[in-house]
Amino acid sequence: SSAQIGVTGLAVMGRNLARNFARNGYTVAVHNRTAARMHALVEEFGHEGSFVAAETAKEFVAALERPRRLVIMVKAGEPTDAVIEEFAPLLEPGDMIIDGGNAHFADTRRRERALREQGIHFVGTGVSGGEEGALNGPSIMPGGSKESYESLGPMLEKISAKAADGAPCVTHVGPDGAGHFVKMVHNGIEYADMQLIGEAYQLLRDVAGYEPAQIADIFRTWNTGRLDSYLIEITAEVLSHVDAATGKPFVDVVVDQAEQKGTGRWTVQIALDLGVPVSGIAEAVFARSLSGHAALREASRRLAGPTAAPLGEAEAAAFADRVEQALYASKIVSYTQGFHEVAAGSDEYGWDIDLGAVSAIWRGGCIIRAAFLDRIRAAYDARADLPSLLSDETFAREIADAQDDWREVLIAATRQGVPTPGFAAALAYYDALRAERLPAALTQGQRDYFGAHTYRRTDRDGSFHTLWGDDRSEVSA
Numbered sequence: 001s002s003a004q005i006g007v008t009g010l011a012v013m014g015r016n017l018a019r020n021f022a023r024n025g026y027t028v029a030v031h032n033r034t035a036a037r038m039h040a041l042v043e044e045f046g047h048e049g050s051f052v053a054a055e056t057a058k059e060f061v062a063a064l065e066r067p068r069r070l071v072i073m074v075k076a077g078e079p080t081d082a083v084i085e086e087f088a089p090l091l092e093p094g095d096m097i098i099d100g101g102n103a104h105f106a107d108t109r110r111r112e113r114a115l116r117e118q119g120i121h122f123v124g125t126g127v128s129g130g131e132e133g134a135l136n137g138p139s140i141m142p143g144g145s146k147e148s149y150e151s152l153g154p155m156l157e158k159i160s161a162k163a164a165d166g167a168p169c170v171t172h173v174g175p176d177g178a179g180h181f182v183k184m185v186h187n188g189i190e191y192a193d194m195q196l197i198g199e200a201y202q203l204l205r206d207v208a209g210y211e212p213a214q215i216a217d218i219f220r221t222w223n224t225g226r227l228d229s230y231l232i233e234i235t236a237e238v239l240s241h242v243d244a245a246t247g248k249p250f251v252d253v254v255v256d257q258a259e260q261k262g263t264g265r266w267t268v269q270i271a272l273d274l275g276v277p278v279s280g281i282a283e284a285v286f287a288r289s290l291s292g293h294a295a296l297r298e299a300s301r302r303l304a305g306p307t308a309a310p311l312g313e314a315e316a317a318a319f320a321d322r323v324e325q326a327l328y329a330s331k332i333v334s335y336t337q338g339f340h341e342v343a344a345g346s347d348e349y350g351w352d353i354d355l356g357a358v359s360a361i362w363r364g365g366c367i368i369r370a371a372f373l374d375r376i377r378a379a380y381d382a383r384a385d386l387p388s389l390l391s392d393e394t395f396a397r398e399i400a401d402a403q404d405d406w407r408e409v410l411i412a413a414t415r416q417g418v419p420t421p422g423f424a425a426a427l428a429y430y431d432a433l434r435a436e437r438l439p440a441a442l443t444q445g446q447r448d449y450f451g452a453h454t455y456r457r458t459d460r461d462g463s464f465h466t467l468w469g470d471d472r473s474e475v476s477a
């Protein structure tokens with residue numbers, strides 16, 4: 001028993017995570033249901049560090065020093081339960097099972113509870129950064145007990161990404177499902193970011209008349225400013241890529257139907273349950289869904305559109321600057337909504353999540369890494385109970401500066417018939433929060449009229465009902 005950590009499940013993610021631990025000087029026990037994958041790893045990468053090859057579950061467990069630290073990196077869902085069932089009986093109190101897959105946080109809560117009875121620490125852990133991140137440093141979002149983090153934290157800090165200031169991109173997010181919850185919202189924000197970037201691209205193309213290669217240059221320029229981020233950087237790469245077979249822009253030969261694996265959808269489903277308005281993330285999920293309805297789109301191609309002419313060349317550059325403002329303002333709103341959901345989940349489940357720490361560990365390694373996250377962290381560090389990112393003075397001022405352009409972009413999009421559900425949802429959210437009065441008062445009146453659902457008054461405490469079918473006098477409810 002010489003291995004400080006073990007990894008079972010050696011597909012792309014598990015294999016790279018195991019190599020990352022080994023490259024950082026840890027002895028790593030490796031195991032996979034199909035042993036061939038494990039042997040292939042040791043053969044190909046054994047020289048990178050110290051691996052212990054384990055053919056069976058028993059050998060794997062026996063190879064680990066105590067308390068055992070066992071990372072599961074298998075397909076989320078039933079495979080995760082199957083692996084837990086296989087290993088849990090072989091473990092002892094104090095041992096740790098770290099699930100690095102994309103589990104639903106409710107599954108993580110269930111597993112944590114069951115294993116806690118056995119004295120085993122179950123550490124549901126979000127891992128972001130894809131294959132490359134797993135190997136060279138992911139952003140890591142572990143949940144589970146404080147005690148488990150004392151043992152695991154230093155190892156995770158070693159293999160994690162480092163932010164520009166050198167800080168490791170890992171923190172103990174909170175108990176049981178907190179880590180997987182935060183990973184879920186991370187992915188929801190990722191969906192929203194990608195949708196907003198997609199809308200910016202389409203506006204630059206269809207309204208301003210730029211070609212993909214020119215748009216790539218615009219994104220490259222944006223990436224040197226406040227939008228500096230991994231997603232903007234790779235957008236420029238994808239847009240400048242030319243298809244070898246046809247010589248056309250790559251983006252023009254790819255089928256325009258977006259797929260998804262489910263974490264964005266979960267973010268919206270849970271937000272609905274928690275009553276958190278994540279309208280931008282929801283629009284991003286719906287936009288992917290709409291794109292995939294090929295028959296519906298085909299049947300709708302001849303629907304009438306506007307007749308407005310695109311912009312002339314002279315106006316294009318100014319319009320591109322406006323799109324940058326709209327994109328930035330909408331991005332602030334997406335993150336505002338995402339952090340609201342994290343705060344609501346934290347309240348609901350008693351996780352006590354530090355939002356500043358979450359934004360700090362998203363600064364490196366993960367898909368939504370961005371210079372911008374440093375400023376979100378600063379906002380939460382200045383005031384941990386910030387009701388919303390929009391109530392931070394800096395962000396509020398930036399949106400104030402951007403809003404005229406933001407509105408102009410949406411006017412142009414509407415006039416030209418370019419769908420911009422992300423930009424529009426973000427602006428509607430902003431305007432709704434700003435509003436002195438909302439038509440919710442009318443909604444309450446309607447509900448009271450047809451269903452005697454009662455309403456509250458602006459001038460007195462209590463609940464009231466109007467006798468609509470009678471003399472319309474008001475009674476206390």
Ligand code: NBP
Pocket residue numbers: 008009010011012013014032033034037073074075076078079080082083100101102103127128129130131
């Ligand atoms: P996959 O999600 O493709 O899973 C393949 C692994 O699961 C193989 O090791 C396979 O073993 C094992 N497995 C399966 Br399937 N059923 C099993 C069972 N019943 N018992 C034991 N093992 C079983 O691998 P991945 O793409 O490396 O992702 C691993 C996890 O990391 C997933 O939960 C994923 O959502 C998450 N994740 C992925 C990314 C990414 O960018 N790909 C990023 C972040 C998180 P076998 O070799 O014997 O078939």
